[in-house]
Structure formats: C-alpha cells, structure tokens
Amino acid sequence: LFAAVEMAPRDPILGLNEQFAADPRPEKVNLGVGVYYDDDGKLPLLQCVRQAEARLMEKPAPRGYLPIDGMPAYDNAVKALVFGADSDVVRSGRVATVQALGGTGGLKIGADFLKKLNPAAKVLISDPSWENHRALFANAGFAVDTYAYYDAAARGVNVEGMLASLRAAAPGTIVVLHACCHNPTGYDLTPGQWDAVVAVVKERGLVPFLDMAYQGFGHGIAEDGAAVRKFVEAGLDVFVATSFSKSFSLYGERVGALSVVCASKDEAERVLSQLKIVVRTNYSNPPTHGAAVVATVLNTPELRALWEQELAGMRTRIKAMREQLVQGLKEAGVAQDMSFITRQIGMFSYSGLTKEQMQRLRSEFGVYGTDTGRMCVAALNSRNIGYVCRAIAAVLR
Ligand code: PLP
Ligand code: TYF
Secondary structure, rough: OOOOOOOOOOOHHHHHHHHHOOOOOOOOEOOOOOOOOOOOOOOOOOOOHHHHHHHHHHOOOOOOOOOOOOHHHHHHHHHHHHOOOOOHHHHOEEEEEEEEEEHHHHHHHHHHHHHHOOOOOEEEEOOOOOOOHHHHHHOOOOOOEEEEEOOOOOOOOOOHHHHHHHHHOOOEEEEEOOOOOOOOHHHHHHHHHHHHHHHHHHHHEEEEEEOOOOOOOOOOOHHOOHHHHHHOOOOEEEEEEEEEOOOOHHHHHHHEEEEEOOOOOHHHHHHHHHHHHHHHHHOOOOHHHHHHHHHHHOHHHHHHHHHHHHHHHHHHHHHHHHHHHHHHHOOOOOOOOHHHHOOOOOOEEOOOHHHHHHHHHHHOOEOOOOOOEEEEHHHOOOOOOOHHHHHHHHOOO
C-alpha cells in the first residue's frame, strides 16, 4: 500500500526548528519561526491566562462536547473584538462565527466552505505570503496565484502593482489579505492604501478573505483591526480568520475563529449552518480549554485590562528590539541604511539578505532565519541582539 509513497518536503519554517534543536552551539539564536519570546528568551505564559485558569479551576467544569460552532461566550467575544460589540453588523446578527483550531483552522473552514460555494473560483495570495496560505488553499482544491505585494527595491509595498493585480482578477476571485503585520515582509498597507484596495475589491466583485493572526502586535488592538472594519463598512461580504495563538501566547491550545460577514441575519444563519457541516465532517466540534481561557479573559473586565497591558508589553518590546537592531547593526559596522527595519511592523523583518547570506548566518553563526531573509524580531532579546548584529554585519561584509 505504501511502497510508492514519496517523502513530502518538510515545512520550511517548522523544519528550521528541527535543525535549530539539533544544533549544539550554545550561542545559537532561533529567528526562524514566528513565535514571541520575552527578554529572557522564554515563551511567556501570560498573567491573564494564569488568572483565568485559576478561576476556571475554582469551579472545575465537566468536559462535555462543545456545540459544533464552539463555545457561545467565546464566539461572541471574538465578534466583539473583531467587529466591535456595538457595531451594526454584530448587533443585527449579520456575522456567522465559528470557533476554530487556531487561525489555520479558521482559514481551512473558510476554504472548504468557499470551495462548495464557488468551486471554480481562483485564489490570490500576496507575493510573498505565509507559506501555508498557498498549500492550504491548494489542498482545499483551488488554483492559487499571487497578487503583487513586496517591492524589494523600495523596501515596502508595491501598491500600484497590487491594485493592478486585483483589477485584473475575475469577479468571484478570493483574495487572501493580511489584516495586519504582514508575514513575511513586515510591511503593511497604510489606511489610505487599504481604502484603495477595498474600492477595487468592491468594484471587481472579489471575495475578501482577511487573515488576522497578529492583532495587537502592530499598532494596537483597534488599530490592527481597522482594515477588517473598512471592508465591513464598505458593505462587503467578508471572511475573517482570527487567531489568539500569538496575542495570548496560547500557540498549542489552538484557539482561533472564522467569522463571515453576511448581508442579512437570515443569510448569516444559513451560512453558519454550512460552516457547521464543514466542522462536523472534519473534527465534529472544537476543544474546550483554550476557548474557555480566552472567553474568561475577554469577558472579565479586570482580566481583559491585564491582557491589553500584557499585549502592549509584547508589542513595545518588539518595537524596542527593532530600534536596537538598527542601532546595533550600525555599531557593528554595517554601512548600508537599515532603518527600514523600524518601518516594518509585527513579528517579522524581511531583512533583504540573500539566501547565501541567510545560509551563512546559520552555518557560521547558528543564527536561524528563513532562506527568504525573514527574521523573527520577536525572538531577539537584550542578551542575543549584540551577537545577532555582529553575525549579520559579518555576512554583509
Ligand atoms: N496566518 C498567518 C499569516 C500566520 O503567520 C500564522 C502563524 O502562525 C497563522 C495564520 C496561523 O496561526 P495559528 O497558529 O493560530 O493557526
Ligand atoms: O510563519 C511563522 O513562522 C508562524 C508559525 O506551518 C508557523 O506563522 C509556521 C509554519 C507553520 C505553522 C506556523
């Protein structure tokens, strides 16, 4: 049965993790995977999470099956966070939300539903994008192509190219957009540029699918959610996959959601019924713990305030690391202007380093980033940053 099975390539990012783990050098630094570490180089367990867990343990609940679409208190908290509790769409019942296995799970539920709805549609992802976008939509049966995004020479977004790609897309084309903190480049659209994208999406009858995996890591919770709200305010039907993996440092609990904004309450009820079929035929219903923690935090004012403070702490630390990186590179003798690093936002920096330079960083210095030049600045800290700067300076020489 398995004699002809070929060895699949490993995930390029998670594969780096394995290589890093096997590296014996004590000075090694993992800037590969998109995970936030604190200044001690540790994966944080947020205080708001600890406190929510303590509250949950005070009155332990039996573990029955959750509803297919997830925990109602969780789904409602997601809607309030992403669209606003007092927003017209939420109040009028036009949003269908299902709890999902991380942001990835939200994307997959949306992809499977869209495949049934419009099997001939094409999917456009940004060039470049998160590796898994292409694979996920291709595995759901779609032809996946790209829209222009990164402008290497200008160190920013090629907005004109992006708009041209979208204008050339057939009506019904699904456009996957990074709502904030673009992975891998770190370059986001400005509010004005988002307006232009929303206008073209509307004019061409495209289907916007926003992926928001880093809400709160850019400029703030509301600021990072602004793009989603622009699509909603334009009266568009929109898909939004959200994740608490990063914003709650709950990677392994797999807490995310898919929300679909519809034209009416009646439409949202019918859409929800179809999303539930996708869930039921894949894994029946979602797990309890992570959703209970997130719902407790978001629905308890003092825990919510604590979360916002802790999230702001992560965001500010990343910004400080970006500034120290620019400064440190200068001090290490890098002559070229690296200030673009502080114009990037979120966990990543597209460094502009070549594949050869990235491989040298790995082999000679044990500094791990992806071959594309992506580095996770959220893994820098006051102890490793000097070493990383010297290593980068050496390969740039
Ligand atoms: N989308 C993007 C752009 C990401 O970078 C990630 C990273 O993990 C995800 C989705 C998936 O998040 P999750 O771990 O919640 O599935
Ligand atoms: O891009 C990243 O590094 C994160 C983490 O299959 C990640 O999004 C990477 C690959 C993957 C799942 C998560």
